[in-house]
Amino acid sequence: MPTIKEVALLAGVSTATVSRAMMNPQQVAEKTRRKVEAAIAEVGYSPNAIARNLRTSESKTIVVIIPDIENMFFAKIVRGIQTIAQQQGYKVLLGDTVHNATLANDYLELVRSKQADGVISLTAELPKVLQHGTSMPMVMACEYFPDFPIPTVRIDNQAAAYQAVKYLLELGHKQIAYISGPLDNPICIARSAGYRQAMQEAGYSINELAKEEGDFSFHSGHAAFERLHRQYKMSALFCFNDMMALGAMRSAISLGLKVPDDLSIVGMDDLLFSQYTDPQLTTIMQPQTLIGETAMQILIKILNAKTVHQDNVLQTQLLVRSSSRRYQKL
């Protein structure tokens, strides 16, 4: 790999001039610049970004930490991030943690070690960060830590769950079960609270058997429904995300239930596929692209001005499709 020195030699100038010809073309004379450019082309020079970053201590790169690349929910968010990043000249690198906090730390390491300027985390599985505090430029999207003040972009999880359950109640359902994500996850705690709020407002008591835990994956939704079906008689089901809702729906159908006649299902997210399954999935839509765009905009502000932005809460919307219907006695 040719270095700046070889270019300088060939062009008959100093390395400083070569560097300037690339970084601030206007401050080097037309003629010299052309010589430099020719030399660059001739040797096929490409600057060593490592050396440059070491000197300038910025990499114009940000890292997005994703808990599970197989969950389609994150795809659109990433696209939103990319759109803004590209406009502002930032590269976006994705790190898939496979739900593994150690791996997440490896990606944070990229920022600590100056290989990236900031992080957007789509996962809350970040143990060490908490200990070191919020020292690095970082934005959380979707997930959040209730007690640490990291800038966050998210929805009102409790209100969204409340809306979903309220909708089912208004359809006349009384036995409403739900499939949660990991129980210790803040957004799941908030959504559970929304469920309870709606049920209690309607005067119904909370049955512990009406709840099962999943991990947001299709398979966990499938398995959770099988357990639910054995332990609790329900006419409606609310799932904390669409992947699990789709899994539960498949499970219900293969257990001989008709959706929505025997079981109404409401999910959350609004995935690409959710409107194309049979039946089409009723769901609480999250503005995925907007979440990504907003997160990146906030991160850029932090990087530029060190401004600390707080919670951004975006709107959700109930999309009624054909996986839910009015309650009917069986």
Next chain:
Amino acid sequence: MPTIKEVALLAGVSTATVSRAMMNPQQVAEKTRRKVEAAIAEVGYSPNAIARNLRTSESKTIVVIIPDIENMFFAKIVRGIQTIAQQQGYKVLLGDTVHNATLANDYLELVRSKQADGVISLTAELPKVLQHGTSMPMVMACEYFPDFPIPTVRIDNQAAAYQAVKYLLELGHKQIAYISGPLDNPICIARSAGYRQAMQEAGYSINELAKEEGDFSFHSGHAAFERLHRQYKMSALFCFNDMMALGAMRSAISLGLKVPDDLSIVGMDDLLFSQYTDPQLTTIMQPQTLIGETAMQILIKILNAKTVHQDNVLQTQLLVRSSSRRYQKL
């Protein structure tokens, strides 16, 4: 951010010793090492990887270039790559190109500029590489350049398509249409050849109207089928991937067709969802995890030994499910 100097000062040793205490603990005395470790902990030191990489000129990071993060096909491949990478101490960064060759080049730049040691490309949209030749450590997976000898992991695309179409022919279908990906894409060219091979072997001529072009996305499959349906009367459809097959299936159903009674559909890939749609999708399975694992293993060999490995062709398998059935006169 504390540097190695501050650690050295605090521990009362030289920076060299601190460095060695981290890189080769066995060559520094027990007592000194403990002093250093204590100092590191006290100031919260974390080595600047940029500086380290500059000196060692390796980053223990590889980049995976993905054409479209919304296409679930790539998720499992990425997982396969990660599994092996992690075992070997490599970090994996993903770059989503959104089908954009310029962005792809940005990611290749990471390797040229020594921020990453190598690339696995899951896309063939890499114009500049061709000009510069295959100078960097690189493996292609799934896609390939027919004329440039980059180490590749892939399936036999022609044989796979042949197998799919042959299967439909054996079911008695004669009017078999197909939805291709981008027509200039090498794997699409190979799959088209497989289609033609099967049709011609069976003694059928090729009807140009039996073909439509998509871009591997769900929506393009949906749109392509609407065009096909207007221009060609078919009893069976082969799609070059599952995303398009699922889109086409939805389109067919919403046009009032029964699958598989009126139309048999065969896809390719075997996505997570493919076995859970209604009807379940018959497809040619690609060994996604294995593709990823193999690609990473080859890349590691290249990085270590500079060995040049050639084409690796992996096995596919026809998975017969309920979206296809024997031809029946209507």
Next chain:
DNA sequence: TAAATATTTGTAATCGATTGCAATATTTTC
């Protein structure tokens, strides 16, 4: 034409680590 000013270029320090070599300290051997 000389002085003043502006433009262009070069010199050398710097970013934060790693590492070859030399210097020093410790242990072993006789």
Next chain:
DNA sequence: GAAAATATTGCAATCGATTACAAATATTTA
């Protein structure tokens, strides 16, 4: 206890760029 062998440490060069500052050159002004 001295010499030899070995283990530990430090000095200083180095990786490949950027950039403050100074020096050289070109341009304008009087």
